[in-house]
Amino acid sequence: MLDNKKIAEVIKRLKVAMRHLPDPSVTLVGKKFKSPFLVLISCLLSLRTKDTTTLPVCEKLFAGIKTIDGFLNTPVKELEKLIYPVGFYKTKARRIHEICYDLKHRFDGKVPDDLDQLLTLKGVGRKTANLVLTEGFGKLGVCVDTHVHRISNRLGYVKTKNPHETEFALRKKLPTRYWIEYNALLVTWGQNVCKPISPLCSMCPVNRICERHNVDVSR
Ligand code: SF4
Known part of the structure; x- marks a missing residue:
């Protein structure tokens, strides 16, 4: 060993x-936007999707929408179009809305910087939660x-x-x-x-x- x-x-x-x-797409998003929220969204978009697809979608999407309210004010159908062609774009558009709603109402509009709290968000697994900590907050994960x-x-x-x-x-x-x-x-x-x-x-x-x-x- x-x-x-x-x-x-x-x-x-x-x-x-x-x-x-x-760098991987999520790392690039972390470096460019310095926003744990956008790191979280890019993590979700990158699941089962190649970086060569994820990165251009993130660039285009985040040029227009950067906030929780911005996503909540974008209808799911429109969001589907904006994040196409990432894998499972329909499910992901719905999931992004659910997570934004949860962040707004349960976490006071902020992404938690704690692994266990991140894991309570629907659709957020250990891979995403750890990446939000490291790339979004610069914390250990x-x-x-x-x-x-x-x-x-x-x-x-x-x-x-x-x-x-x-x-x-x-x-x-x-x-x-x-x-x-x-x-x-x-x-x-x-x-x-x-x-x-x-x-x-x-x-x-x-x-x-x-x-x-x-x-x-x-x-
Ligand atoms: S390419 Fe992978 S398996 Fe091959 S030597 Fe490098 S680290 Fe090891």
């Missing part, structure tokens, strides 16, 4: 290698999506069966100074190099450290 000295080296090398690669789960296991840093287990394994093992950046690093790495099928190990700067668990085919 990879120890914390080795994961520190992995993170250092990935940060250098990633300088020329774009461990957001594990399919890329983070897959790469953490390939590296040999954790040995887990699903993203839920990975989150709790990382919470125990990963030093807190890496919690905020770990998600964006591994998501970008997973989209570009350590792909689900046939990762590009021959050009990977951590291929001498990585234990390459469950990697049968690589390039």
Whole structure:
């Protein structure tokens, strides 16, 4: 198993290698708009949708609507059109309205900066809640999506069966100074190099450290 000295080296090398690669869409929204609310909306839009689709939709949408009331004043049917072609756009338009209503009436118009409270919002799971904390508030959280789960296991840093287990394994093992950046690093790495099928190990700067668990085919 990879120890914390080795994961520190992995993170250092990935940060250098990633300088020329774009951040994930939610990270970009966080940096550009500095709004936990818009990070939350972009997280919802990004679920089961590629970043190349999510980002242009967010840019266009947030140019016109930036507030809870702005979304509530936009009819669901209109919102559907605005967020098309993100995946499940009809369900997401309805869900965004429900969440905005909840934020306005239960949370005084503010996105809570607490994991347990975020999880009480309909349609908000651990991945979204953790990402709102890290990218929206700059607070500690461990957001594990399919890329983070897959790469953490390939590296040999954790040995887990699903993203839920990975989150709790990382919470125990990963030093807190890496919690905020770990998600964006591994998501970008997973989209570009350590792909689900046939990762590009021959050009990977951590291929001498990585234990390459469950990697049968690589390039
Ligand atoms: S060496 Fe291969 S499996 Fe390991 S992190 Fe790099 S691309 Fe992924």
